[in-house]
Amino acid sequence: MMQAIAGMSIIRVALDVPVAKLFDYRAREATAADVGRRVLVPFGRKTAVGVIVELAHSTAVPVERLKSAIRILHEFPPLAAEDLRLLRFAADYYHHPLGAVVMGALPTRLRRVAAPPRLRKRGSVTLQEAVPEARTAPLEAVAAPELTAEQTRAVSKVRAGLGGFHPFLLLGVTGSGKTEVYLHAIAATLEAGGQALVLVPEIALTPQLEALVQQRFPGTHTVSLHSALAEAERLEHWRAACSGQARIVLGTRLAVFAPLPELGLIVVDEEQDSSFKQGEGFRYSARDLAVVRARQRSVPVVLASATPALETYHNAVSGRYTLLTLSSRIGAPPPRISCIDTRGDKLSDGLSQRLLAALRKRVAGGEQALVFINRRGYAPVLICRSCGWVSGCQRCAARLVLHLPERRLRCHHCGHVSPPPAACPGCGNPDLAPVGHGTQRVEEALARLLPQTRLLRIDRDTTRQRRAWHTMRQRIQERDVDILVGTQILAKGHDFPHLNLVGVLNADSQLYSSDFRAAERLFALLTQVAGRAGRGGIQGEVLIQTEFPHHPLYAALCSQDYRAFADDALAERRQAGFPPFVHQALLRAEAPRLATALEFLGEAARRGRALDEHVTAYDPVPAALPRRAGRERAQLLVQAASRSRLRDFLGAWHDTLARSLTTRARWSIDVDPLEF
Ligand code: ADP
Ligand code: ZN
Ligand code: ZN
Numbered sequence: 305m306m307q308a309i310a311g312m313s314i315i316r317v318a319l320d321v322p323v324a325k326l327f328d329y330r331a332r333e334a335t336a337a338d339v340g341r342r343v344l345v346p347f348g349r350k351t352a353v354g355v356i357v358e359l360a361h362s363t364a365v366p367v368e369r370l371k372s373a374i375r376i377l378h379e380f381p382p383l384a385a386e387d388l389r390l391l392r393f394a395a396d397y398y399h400h401p402l403g404a405v406v407m408g409a410l411p412t413r414l415r416r417v418a419a420p421p422r423l424r425k426r427g428s429v430t431l432q433e434a435v436p437e438a439r440t441a442p443l444e445a446v447a448a449p450e451l452t453a454e455q456t457r458a459v460s461k462v463r464a465g466l467g468g469f470h471p472f473l474l475l476g477v478t479g480s481g482k483t484e485v486y487l488h489a490i491a492a493t494l495e496a497g498g499q500a501l502v503l504v505p506e507i508a509l510t511p512q513l514e515a516l517v518q519q520r521f522p523g524t525h526t527v528s529l530h531s532a533l534a535e536a537e538r539l540e541h542w543r544a545a546c547s548g549q550a551r552i553v554l555g556t557r558l559a560v561f562a563p564l565p566e567l568g569l570i571v572v573d574e575e576q577d578s579s580f581k582q583g584e585g586f587r588y589s590a591r592d593l594a595v596v597r598a599r600q601r602s603v604p605v606v607l608a609s610a611t612p613a614l615e616t617y618h619n620a621v622s623g624r625y626t627l628l629t630l631s632s633r634i635g636a637p638p639p640r641i642s643c644i645d646t647r648g649d650k651l652s653d654g655l656s657q658r659l660l661a662a663l664r665k666r667v668a669g670g671e672q673a674l675v676f677i678n679r680r681g682y683a684p685v686l687i688c689r690s691c692g693w694v695s696g697c698q699r700c701a702a703r704l705v706l707h708l709p710e711r712r713l714r715c716h717h718c719g720h721v722s723p724p725p726a727a728c729p730g731c732g733n734p735d736l737a738p739v740g741h742g743t744q745r746v747e748e749a750l751a752r753l754l755p756q757t758r759l760l761r762i763d764r765d766t767t768r769q770r771r772a773w774h775t776m777r778q779r780i781q782e783r784d785v786d787i788l789v790g791t792q793i794l795a796k797g798h799d800f801p802h803l804n805l806v807g808v809l810n811a812d813s814q815l816y817s818s819d820f821r822a823a824e825r826l827f828a829l830l831t832q833v834a835g836r837a838g839r840g841g842i843q844g845e846v847l848i849q850t851e852f853p854h855h856p857l858y859a860a861l862c863s864q865d866y867r868a869f870a871d872d873a874l875a876e877r878r879q880a881g882f883p884p885f886v887h888q889a890l891l892r893a894e895a896p897r898l899a900t901a902l903e904f905l906g907e908a909a910r911r912g913r914a915l916d917e918h919v920t921a922y923d924p925v926p927a928a929l930p931r932r933a934g935r936e937r938a939q940l941l942v943q944a945a946s947r948s949r950l951r952d953f954l955g956a957w958h959d960t961l962a963r964s965l966t967t968r969a970r971w972s973i974d975v976d977p978l979e980f
Contacts, residue, residue, distance in 0.1 A: 314363050315373060317345055317354035320407035320415060324962065327354070327403075328363040331373040335359075340382030342414060344374040351417050353377075355406045357388060380414065381546055387563045390597050394561075397596075397951070399958045399973045400586040408586060409561035411539045446519040448487065455481050455488075458628040462489040465604040465626075466496055466568060471595055473620040474608040476630030477638060477864060478835025482608045483513070485630070486571045487520055489606060494524060494551055498568015498603070502554045503590055505577035505796065511774075512799060513573075514554060521552060529555035529562055557582060557590030560597065567601050570594045574796065575607035575616060576828050578978060587974045591616075610835065610866065611828035614877065615884040617870050639806075639837040639844030641862045643853040653749030654741040659807045659847050660753060666805045667757050667786045671842070673805035674788045675746060676795070676833050680763040681705035681714065682745045683738030686724055693730035701931040706738050707765070708748075718933040741810065747789045754787070762790035795832040801840030806833055808848040815855055819928075819980060820882050823857055827869055830861055883976075887947045889954055890977040891940040891961075895969040898926065898936035904967040905940040911965075912942060912957050919944040919953045928980055939980070 313334045316326040329345050331338075336359060343356050351374060363370060383391075383406075391409060395402040407415050451459065462472060462485075476482045490500040504513060517526055527541035527550040544550035546563035553562055557580050572580070572594050580591040591607065598605035607616055607625070620627040632638075644658050652660070659675075666673045685703045686695040695704040697715040704713035706724060713722050727734040738745070747761045760776060767773045779785050780800050788794065788803070814826040830848065838844020850858060860869035878885050891908055893901040905924030912921040920943050927937035942957075944950040958973060 314360040314370070315343065315356045316358045316360055317343060317373070318357050318403040318406035319345070319347060319352055319354040320404055321347075322401060322404065324401040325403075326357060328360065328365050328370060329373040330370050331356075331376065334373075334376065338376055338382065340384060340388055342377040342380065342410075344377065344417065346371050346374065353407075353415055353417055354403070355383060355410075357392075357402070357406065380543065381563075383546075383563055384565060386601060387561070389600055390593065391561065393596055393600070394586075394588055394593055396955075398586060398588050398975050399954060400588075405586060409558070411535065411542045413535050413539045414542075448520065449484065451484065451488065452481065452630075452634065454630050454632075455485050458485045458630065459488040459492070461626060461628060462486075462569075462604055462606060463492045466492060466498070467602070468604070469599045469602050470604040471598065471619070471625040472604060472606045472628050473612055473616055473625045474606050474628045474630070475612060475617075475620070475866070476608075476610060477633055477866075478610045478831065479633040479636070479638075479839060480610075480630035481634050482610075482630060483516070483573070485628070486573070486606055486608060487517070489569060489571070489604075490517075490521070490552060493569040494521070496568060497566065499545075499548065499550070499564045499566045500552050500569045500571070501559065501562065501564060501567060501594075502552065502571045502573065503557065503559060503580070503594060504554065504573045505579040506556065517552060517554060524552055525550045526552040526554065529553060529559040531556065531558065557588075560590040560593050567597075568603055570598050570603065570605040572605070572607045573609075575609050576611055576613040576824075577796075578825070581976075581978050583979065585972075587972075587977075589976060592976065609828075611824075611831045612866075612870075614824055614870060614874055618874055618884045621874075636838045636841050637843045638864055639834050639846050641834055641846040641848070641864065643858050643862065644847050644849045645851070645853040646849050647851050652753055654746065654809055655749060655753065655807075656849050659849060662805055662845065662847060663750075663754060663757075663787060663807065667754070670783075670802075671805065672780070672783070672786060672788070672800060672803040673807065674790060674794065674803055674833075674836055675750065675807045675809065676790060677741060677743055677746055677809040678791055678829070679705075679740075679742045679810065680744070680765055680791055681716075681742035682708040682748075683742055684740040685738075686713065686736050687739050688728035688730060688733050688736055690733045690735075691728060691731040693728050695724070699931070699934040701929055705742065708744055717929060743789050743791060746809065750787060750789065757786040758784065760785040760788050762788055762794050764791070764793065767793060792829060792833075794836065795829055798836065799839050800836065803836055804838050804840075804842050804844050806837045806844070806846045808833060808846070811848060812850050812852060815852060815857065820877070820880075821978065824873060827857055827861060827866070831864070831866070834861075834864075886943045886945055887950045888941060888943045888977060889950060890974040890980065891942065891971060892927070892937065892974055893924075893939070893967075893969040893971040894932075894935045894937040895967075896935060898930070898938060900967070901936055901938040901969045902926075904965070904969040904971060905938055907965060908957075908961055908971075909940055911960050912940075912953070915956055915960075916944075916949070916953045918946070918949055941980075 314328050315331045315334050341356050391406050395405040474482050493500045527544050529541050545553045548565045572591050575591050581589045619625045644656050649656050663673050683706045686706050695713050697704050700717045702717045707714050713724050743761050743763045814822045834846040893904050895901040902924050909921045922941045924940045927939050
């Protein structure tokens with residue numbers, strides 16, 4: 305029962321607790337100006353930091369149990385109403401507790417009870433402090449190149465859209481000058497007095513864009529926001545964004561929530577990248593929220609990609625987004641992509657004679673090459689050929705990957721590490737064989753087959769240390785390396801001017817995957833990898849080893865025709881009833897026993913079916929990785945033709961499940977899931 309309490313202000317506070325509700329406190333001094341401010345409150349026996357999300361005059365909490373807030377904190381400007389609006393939308397849309405969403409959007413230091421360090425006064429930050437090592441490039445302004453006709457057209461469309469909600473898809477092959485287009489759009493935004501927000505995947509690996517922005521806008525306060533920043537730095541950058549002092553904010557997905565009082569433009573580069581969707585906990589899509597935020601704030605949003613997500617491409621061809629195309633690569637001609645048919649070929653450690661010959665030739669000519677294999681470690685599995693035993697993880701339904709030279713079996717899902725057994729645990733056979741190829745094995749084979757070459761392996765194992773990647777980049781740039789062996793870490797956005805040949809191994813495994821998005825991802829990945837070849841003026845060459853040289857995906861890739869691929873793939877999706885023609889959500893559940901998870905999902909499905917016959921609830925199934933870190937995982941897919949219908953359904957369904965279904969399974973809803 306709600307009761308008004310005369311003459312008393314009540315604040316509703318978001319707290320970082322896993323309960324989907326706000327907490328009421330009395331706060332005599334609170335005024336409307338305090339909404340969005342942090343506040344210290346008693347919580348249980350502790351003191352907690354929260355954010356005031358609204359003022360109220362009545363509460364369901366009995367007056368004698370209503371506690372008083374301890375203190376409203378004034379060191380930082382409050383979250384603005386429009387920032388809170390985005391956070392509310394996100395909490396609601398993704399069915400995640402508002403308290404966790406609001407608190408999660410703050411830098412860690414602001415979530416703690418201990419007072420944040422006193423901020424240094426504006427100006428006192430030296431360049432060295434504010435600019436991490438990657439950005440110490442010369443800071444004279446670097447003139448922009450003269451735009452091509454297509455670029456000019458794209459820029460003027462975005463410029464004309466400033467001041468209103470206009471979503472754009474900027475579609476152009478790698479090296480067609482997309483970055484240049486959005487840099488001009490940013491310039492126009494700055495001139496108009498706006499702040500620009502640029503979201504990129506994995507900023508730690510793309511210091512080049514930071515350097516470029518710094519060079520192009522040397523007098524403009526630019527900050528980055530990503531999880532690799534030290535806490536103090538992140539706080540400083542966040543404050544600069546929310547005070548309006550920073551005019552350009554460059555960040556990874558979490559930056560989509562950065563408070564920006566004068567937001568004028570949002571750019572999402574490589575918008576198809578899966579890192580924009582958070583895979584655990586609060587499973588939001590920063591790309592999708594960028595569009596929502598642009599609509600809420602009436603500003604343009606530019607989604608840039610050579611291989612957009614099919615959802616985005618569909619929005620563009622159906623007219624919801626304006627399509628801006630850049631059709632040709634600038635400078636160097638596009639790379640020549642072709643397939644090497646490996647059927648009947650005798651491979652040396654997974655490498656074809658043709659690829660080896662091409663590598664030799666490039667290296668002899670003083671050029672660099674990349675051998676791309678999307679699997680780290682030495683071999684993906686250790687097997688016994690006499691009894692069929694395979695190295696499997698005890699805690700996951702996954703195989704243990706053999707890593708050399710440290711001689712360890714590693715689980716890439718839960719982190720389990722153990723030495724390989726001396727003999728087969730099944731039959732005692734001492735002769736266990738590594739099967740398949742990972743980066744380490746390819747590196748080892750190349751060292752044997754091309755003995756004079758300087759090799760560098762780049763994967764998550766070799767770049768784990770903070771400075772490792774920086775040093776490696778330098779070695780590549782200084783031509784201290786002939787052949788790179790790398791995983792997808794290398795695929796994104798790096799510019800190596802002497803790299804002219806890319807060889808691709810083991811791509812076929814993705815062609816016939818059960819995940820309906822596998823082909824789309826493979827096309828995007830290979831396009832990105834191919835884009836690494838020939839950035840320095842010489843035509844690049846890409847050789848894909850495959851047993852399916854006539855597969856339509858490879859055909860579209862070889863002619864570098866994203867639209868041919870996408871149109872086909874969309875037609876298939878329409879036919880088969882997959883997104884973007886339907887909208888999906890996944891109810892995920894995990895428990896120590898699979899039966900517990902399945903039972904919960906079964907009941908959830910029954911209740912779902914009773915709620916709305918226009919929403920299809922499928923039967924519960926074990927997850928693609930049915931056991932992880934000792935917990936059994938299962939899921940239930942629901943889908944509907946209408947997004948708003950699905951939203952309404954999810955709201956009601958979530959309520960029923962949370963309120964009246966007790967289970968020992970841990971569950972959550974993943975809206976617009978990308979992983980199954
Ligand atoms: P994308 O983002 O599409 O991969 P970039 O914007 O990085 O492409 O452009 C590729 C290269 O071409 C960069 O080195 C960039 O400086 C250069 N470039 C872009 N636009 C022009 C232009 N109009 N004239 C000359 N060079 C350009
Ligand atoms: Zn055996
Ligand atoms: Zn494991």
